[in-house]
Amino acid sequence: MAENKKMGLPAKMGIGLIAGVIAGLIFQKAGWNVDYVKPVGDLFIRLIRMVVIPLVFASLVAGAASIGDSRKLGSIASKSIAWMFGTTAVAVGLGLFFANLIKPGVGLSLSTEGLKAKEIVPPSIVDTLLNIVPINPLQAFAEGNLLQVIFFAVFFGFALNAIGERGKPLLNIFEMVTDVMIKLTGIVMNFAPYGVFALITFTVAKNGAAVLLPLIKLIVAMYLVSVIHIILVYLLPIKFIAGKSWREYFKAIAEPLLVAFSTCSSAAALALNLKSTQKLGASKNVASFTIPLGNTINMDGAAIYLGLAAVFVAQVYNIPLTGGEQLTILLMAVLASIGSVGVPSMALVVMTMVFTSIGLPLEGIALVAGVDRILDMARTSLNVFGDNTTALIVSKWEGELGETNLELDEQAT
Incomplete structure (x- = not known):
């Protein structure tokens, strides 16, 4: 008799997600207070x-110390950053192209009365680069500043x-320590189905049809461009450059994707994404460097969103955008991705920089803030796709891509 297989974590998380949607609709219909679910x-x-x-920190120190040769690390870093910035530029371009094609803001007369976006002074390029170097590494740890932690870890290694x-x-x-933290992540993930259920329940209950319907074209555009970006920029290279099976790829990346989609935090999915890349044969040295780095500067999902949102707000306010201004959006979105921390709604902060650079009213940010969580689910998933x-x-x-091993034990990573 065949032994019954235990239900895998992705399946449990999928059930939690579906149950969360149903529960959210029930909470909204009944008018119940969903705030009691949110703490879970x-x-x-x-x-x-x-x-x-x-x-x-532990994985990067171990990785840098193991690589040893500065030329080897320089090769990995330069190739990683070039690929990340290239895909980010493609992402902004796709967002701008489809925003002009679909025109999600044309014909909308959304009221902006009483809306006020928080004004943020964008840092200069020099300050951005200087802020990569931590004055106090312990402060970088305490504040969760991943870019500074990465910088210190590489030098320490x-x-x-x-x-x-x-x-x-x-x-x-x-x-x-790296092995222990990955094991600890596995233990924490046993709570994932319940966490996913609570997060999705809260999101669905709070974002009803009254909020979604006026912005449905923007939401559809975001998810449509995301799918196109996944196919062109991720799946085709995975198949024809890395030579990996799409079926195995999706099986390996299912867990970090579900965490990213439900939590809207690429940082929360980092440990699982690191493990999934090694299951797919990525070099431990390469994965230990690119996944944390990408979590900080590789923001394809946010880049798509910035292009769409800028054109959307311009259309709502009937402000024509010239080709030069749209090129400015592209360049600013790529530069603004440097140092963006993988936390929920960071794109709204970066959007302030982009809007300021082309003179769009900051009140326009408040127009999309109501559905930001729905859009954030798509863009965070793309960020995880991109890092992987x-x-x-x-x-x-680098000639270090091995065979796929979906049964790779956690301790072996």
């Missing part, structure tokens, strides 16, 4: 993000490698 979802996000900073054999015991400790794809492509270019 918040607890899940806090638990999963609890492991992010220690995992990123090189220094550890430079002291030779004396550093081996410490390197072994960092490798063990980058790790596989760079591993292939």
Whole structure:
């Protein structure tokens, strides 16, 4: 008699997601207070993000110390950043193209009375680059500043490698810490179906038809462009550059995608994404570098959203955008992705920089804020897709892409 297989975590999370949609509709229809459900979802996000900073630091130190050769790390870094910025530019371009094609804001007469967006002074390019270097590494840890943690970890790893054999015991400790954090992530993920259920219930109950219907064209445009971007920029390279099966690819990436979709936080999905890339054969050294880095600067989903939202707001306000202004949107969106932390609604902050650069009214941001959570689910999923794809492509270019092993044990990663 065949042994009954236990239901996998992605299936459980899928059930939690569907049940959350149904429960959210019931809560909304009955007029019940959904705020009592929200703490369960918040607890899940806090638990999963609890492991992010220690995992990123330990894995990057171990990875940098293992690579040793600065030219090797430079090769991985340059290829990763070039691919990330290239895909981000494509993402903004697709968002602008389809926004002009679909025209989601034309014909809408949304009231902007009483709407006021928080004014944010965008940092200069020099300040942005300087802020990558932490004055106090412990403060970077406490504030969860991933870019600063990455910078410190890489330098720490090189220094550890430079002291030779004396550093081996410490390197072994960092490798063990990485394994422990991945194991801890697996334990935390047992709570995922309940967290997903609570988050989706709250989202559906709070975003009713009254909010969604006026902006339905914008929502449809966001999800349509996201699917096109996935096919062109992720699935085709995965098949024809990395040589991976789409079926195995989706099976490996299901867990981090569901976490990203339900929590709207690419940081929450980081540990699972790191594990999924190694199941697909990505080099441990490459994955340990590109996944944390991509979590910080690889924002394809946000880039699509910025292009769509800028044109949408311009159409609502009847402000024509010239070709030069749309090119400015593209360039600003790519530059603004540097240092964007993978937390919910970060795109709204970055959007302020883009709107300011082309003179769009900041009140327009408040128009889309009501459905930002719905849009955030799509763009965060794309960010996770992008990080995963980058790790596989760079591993292939470095000649370090191995065979897919979906049964790879967590401790082996």
